[in-house]
Amino acid sequence: MHLSIDRQRLIEAVQDVLKAVSSRTTIPILTGIKMEADEEGVRLTGSDSDISIERFVPLEENDEQYIELHQPGSVVLQARFFSEIIRKLPADTVELEVMDRFSTKIKSGQSEFNLNGLDPEEYPRLPLIEEQNSFQIDAQLLKHIIRQTVFAVSTSETRPVLTGVNWSFKNGKIESVATDSHRLALRHVTIEGASDTLSFSNVIIPGKSLNELSKIIDDHTDWIDVVVTENQILFKAKHTLFYSRLLDGNYPDTSKLIPTESKTSIVVATKQFLQAIERASLLAREGRNNVVKLVNLDDKTMEISSNSPEVGKVFEQIEADSFDGEELKISFSAKYMIDALRTIDATSIIIDFTGAMRPFLIRPVDDSSILQLILPVRTF
Amino acid sequence: MHLSIDRQRLIEAVQDVLKAVSSRTTIPILTGIKMEADEEGVRLTGSDSDISIERFVPLEENDEQYIELHQPGSVVLQARFFSEIIRKLPADTVELEVMDRFSTKIKSGQSEFNLNGLDPEEYPRLPLIEEQNSFQIDAQLLKHIIRQTVFAVSTSETRPVLTGVNWSFKNGKIESVATDSHRLALRHVTIEGASDTLSFSNVIIPGKSLNELSKIIDDHTDWIDVVVTENQILFKAKHTLFYSRLLDGNYPDTSKLIPTESKTSIVVATKQFLQAIERASLLAREGRNNVVKLVNLDDKTMEISSNSPEVGKVFEQIEADSFDGEELKISFSAKYMIDALRTIDATSIIIDFTGAMRPFLIRPVDDSSILQLILPVRTF
Numbered sequence: 001m002h003l004s005i006d007r008q009r010l011i012e013a014v015q016d017v018l019k020a021v022s023s024r025t026t027i028p029i030l031t032g033i034k035m036e037a038d039e040e041g042v043r044l045t046g047s048d049s050d051i052s053i054e055r056f057v058p059l060e061e062n063d064e065q066y067i068e069l070h071q072p073g074s075v076v077l078q079a080r081f082f083s084e085i086i087r088k089l090p091a092d093t094v095e096l097e098v099m100d101r102f103s104t105k106i107k108s109g110q111s112e113f114n115l116n117g118l119d120p121e122e123y124p125r126l127p128l129i130e131e132q133n134s135f136q137i138d139a140q141l142l143k144h145i146i147r148q149t150v151f152a153v154s155t156s157e158t159r160p161v162l163t164g165v166n167w168s169f170k171n172g173k174i175e176s177v178a179t180d181s182h183r184l185a186l187r188h189v190t191i192e193g194a195s196d197t198l199s200f201s202n203v204i205i206p207g208k209s210l211n212e213l214s215k216i217i218d219d220h221t222d223w224i225d226v227v228v229t230e231n232q233i234l235f236k237a238k239h240t241l242f243y244s245r246l247l248d249g250n251y252p253d254t255s256k257l258i259p260t261e262s263k264t265s266i267v268v269a270t271k272q273f274l275q276a277i278e279r280a281s282l283l284a285r286e287g288r289n290n291v292v293k294l295v296n297l298d299d300k301t302m303e304i305s306s307n308s309p310e311v312g313k314v315f316e317q318i319e320a321d322s323f324d325g326e327e328l329k330i331s332f333s334a335k336y337m338i339d340a341l342r343t344i345d346a347t348s349i350i351i352d353f354t355g356a357m358r359p360f361l362i363r364p365v366d367d368s369s370i371l372q373l374i375l376p377v378r379t380f
Numbered sequence: 381m382h383l384s385i386d387r388q389r390l391i392e393a394v395q396d397v398l399k400a401v402s403s404r405t406t407i408p409i410l411t412g413i414k415m416e417a418d419e420e421g422v423r424l425t426g427s428d429s430d431i432s433i434e435r436f437v438p439l440e441e442n443d444e445q446y447i448e449l450h451q452p453g454s455v456v457l458q459a460r461f462f463s464e465i466i467r468k469l470p471a472d473t474v475e476l477e478v479m480d481r482f483s484t485k486i487k488s489g490q491s492e493f494n495l496n497g498l499d500p501e502e503y504p505r506l507p508l509i510e511e512q513n514s515f516q517i518d519a520q521l522l523k524h525i526i527r528q529t530v531f532a533v534s535t536s537e538t539r540p541v542l543t544g545v546n547w548s549f550k551n552g553k554i555e556s557v558a559t560d561s562h563r564l565a566l567r568h569v570t571i572e573g574a575s576d577t578l579s580f581s582n583v584i585i586p587g588k589s590l591n592e593l594s595k596i597i598d599d600h601t602d603w604i605d606v607v608v609t610e611n612q613i614l615f616k617a618k619h620t621l622f623y624s625r626l627l628d629g630n631y632p633d634t635s636k637l638i639p640t641e642s643k644t645s646i647v648v649a650t651k652q653f654l655q656a657i658e659r660a661s662l663l664a665r666e667g668r669n670n671v672v673k674l675v676n677l678d679d680k681t682m683e684i685s686s687n688s689p690e691v692g693k694v695f696e697q698i699e700a701d702s703f704d705g706e707e708l709k710i711s712f713s714a715k716y717m718i719d720a721l722r723t724i725d726a727t728s729i730i731i732d733f734t735g736a737m738r739p740f741l742i743r744p745v746d747d748s749s750i751l752q753l754i755l756p757v758r759t760f
Contacts, residue, residue, distance in 0.1 A: 085662055088658060088659045088662065089659070110656075110696060110697040111696050111697075112696075114692045114694070116690070275468070278468060279469070279470075283461070311461055311496060312483070312494045313494040314491070314492070316492075317491075
């Protein structure tokens with residue numbers, strides 16, 4: 001392999017695949033980045049065996065030449081060093097030449113590195129994906145769906161399926177659900193132009209994979225093709241392929257958790273409510289479980305309070321836009337409420353309660369495509 | 381104590397004194413901030429017993445009223461909670477009222493906190509400072525002096541005096557020296573208008589104190605009065621007092637370490653040289669001691685190189701502006717060189733070598749007030 005490449009393009013590509021590279025892998029070659037050059041361009045791959053990212057840099061694009069290819073070939077280079085070196089090199093182009101035993105010369109300006117490389121034949125192959133179940137989604141919408149659900153996955157390995165987000169597809173609609181069994185986040189979206197026959201369920205994507213995917217979808221990404229198989233999911237953008245393994249096991253049926261009736265219903269301004277909860281949580285954090293109390297003082301005014309005997313007390317008053325139904329007296333985790341309110345993206349929300357020990361629902365006032373559920377805490 | 385105070389002024393003042401408050405103190409009341417209110421204004425104090433910071437907020441300034449005083453008094457409040465609470469409060473003013481047993485009501489808008497307070501009588505007194513040895517210095521110049529020397533203090537407690545910066549004052553000049561016994565940084569400055577009789581030596585200020593002092597000197601600070609006593613130093617800005625204890629012991633005589641002759645002298649562009657060293661250090665970090673080699677290839681071109689058998693090799697070529705004297709072959713810590721070059725503030729530097737195992741000097745080409753010394757490492 002021998003080529004010259006635009007340094008900025010190389011930096012961006014390495015940055016993307018680096019997101020899949022873990023320094024704590026048990027497979028030494030996975031601390032490296034695979035680089036392959038042919039007449040089309042340069043292909044970089046990083047993987048931690050759960051997530052694999054492939055990034056392509058074409059020889060030229062939009063009348064700009066990015067790569068001058070002298071000799072096709074491939075090599076695996078230590079990801080951390082390679083990435084730090086190219087970021088610090090002095091000139092706008094980088095010359096890369098693989099020599100004896102995969103030792104790779106990296107030249108730029110008056111700077112020359114000789115980096116020990118590894119045999120690319122030893123690098124694991126990417127999974128073969130059959131493109132049977134696939135659909136196309138707006139990249140920014142996909143980021144939204146991820147943001148609005150992934151925070152609710154479980155961080156405990158007690159029930160591994162709960163560390164993932166469950167995707168299902170039916171009647172042209174995708175539904176994304178996450179729960180750690182104390183709270184739940186659900187978002188569904190109609191996918192325009194999806195095949196009528198497309199249908200799947202129990203596609204459990206690790207939360208970590210979705211977080212990394214979110215980071216490599218930039219503002220310039222328009223569309224993403226999603227391909228679902230038995231045990232892998234593939235996200236395809238223009239020059240990027242993102243593979244994630246799926247979690248084994250059956251995701252619980254969460255539809256039964258969601259109450260259908262409501263005893264108390266309040267409408268409140270999201271930002272004002274969030275800020276009051278955030279202040280109350282300053283002391284709640286010290287107490288057990290980060291719990292705050294919510295009661296109504298009259299038919300419009302509510303009080304959020306928290307008490308940490310060692311530190312002090314806090315009382316927040318907030319005016320609801322409307323308050324209907326029974327008197328309210330409930331305690332819940334401030335952290336769960338903050339997580340839900342920060343991702344709900346609505347100026348006004350409606351909260352439906354069905355009793356002090358029943359889960360309650362938070363939704364935007366004018367949007368039924370998103371739903372957050374929180375289990376209260378027993379304190380009254 | 382009962383008052384209303386401008387929230388922004390209070391936040392700034394608390395932020396400043398917070399720099400002296402440590403959460404790992406053995407004296408519980410020092411996790412708090414002392415607040416005293418009288419007819420002049422509000423005085424806040426934070427301390428970790430090594431450093432104490434006092435910050436004053438006047439009732440009014442520049443025709444703006446900052447404080448409405450209802451009742452003078454004082455209290456000690458938990459620093460971390462108090463600071464987080466006032467930053468999150470909803471309105472522009474904060475009402476503070478000390479009630480029974482130092483419980484303190486903090487009100488702003490519809491938000492009300494009751495924070496457990498402590499008895500201010502139990503808060504340690506600030507040291508009494510006799511203002512005999514004092515001088516005035518430009519605040520930004522003081523920051524420079526700190527930055528150009530403090531990085532070279534020792535981080536090891538083997539010789540405690542070396543964890544401080546040594547200040548001495550003679551003939552109207554202040555000299556600041558720091559060394560960890562492998563490198564040394566020296567800066568001297570003429571103080572305009574200092575008293576002819578002012579003279580001191582062996583004033584050893586903990587490096588940590590100077591770093592914290594640097595952080596609270598903002599761009600609006602013009603002048604600082606420095607008062608030196610037997611075991612304390614006091615820095616006085618307009619509304620801020622910064623006390624630091626001095627280190628006990630005798631600082632070593634560093635003047636003998638500085639070579640007076642030179643066998644090889646090179647002049648080189650600082651930035652270019654720094655960047656080449658930074659790249660070479662990418663691999664050097666892996667090897668032992670972060671060592672790079674410097675040799676001259678001909679009478680102008682120098683090569684910086686580093687070799688880490690596990691990772692690879694790097695060669696950097698750099699053109700000197702001038703090269704005089706014997707051939708050069710020397711190895712040194714890339715980290716020490718980077719630290720020195722980053723603080724030297726000159727576009728061109730002169731480096732004087734007196735042999736592969738003798739300390740070498742780095743100075744700006746046209747400025748003798750700053751000097752950096754580095755001990756080489758034996759590798760040739």
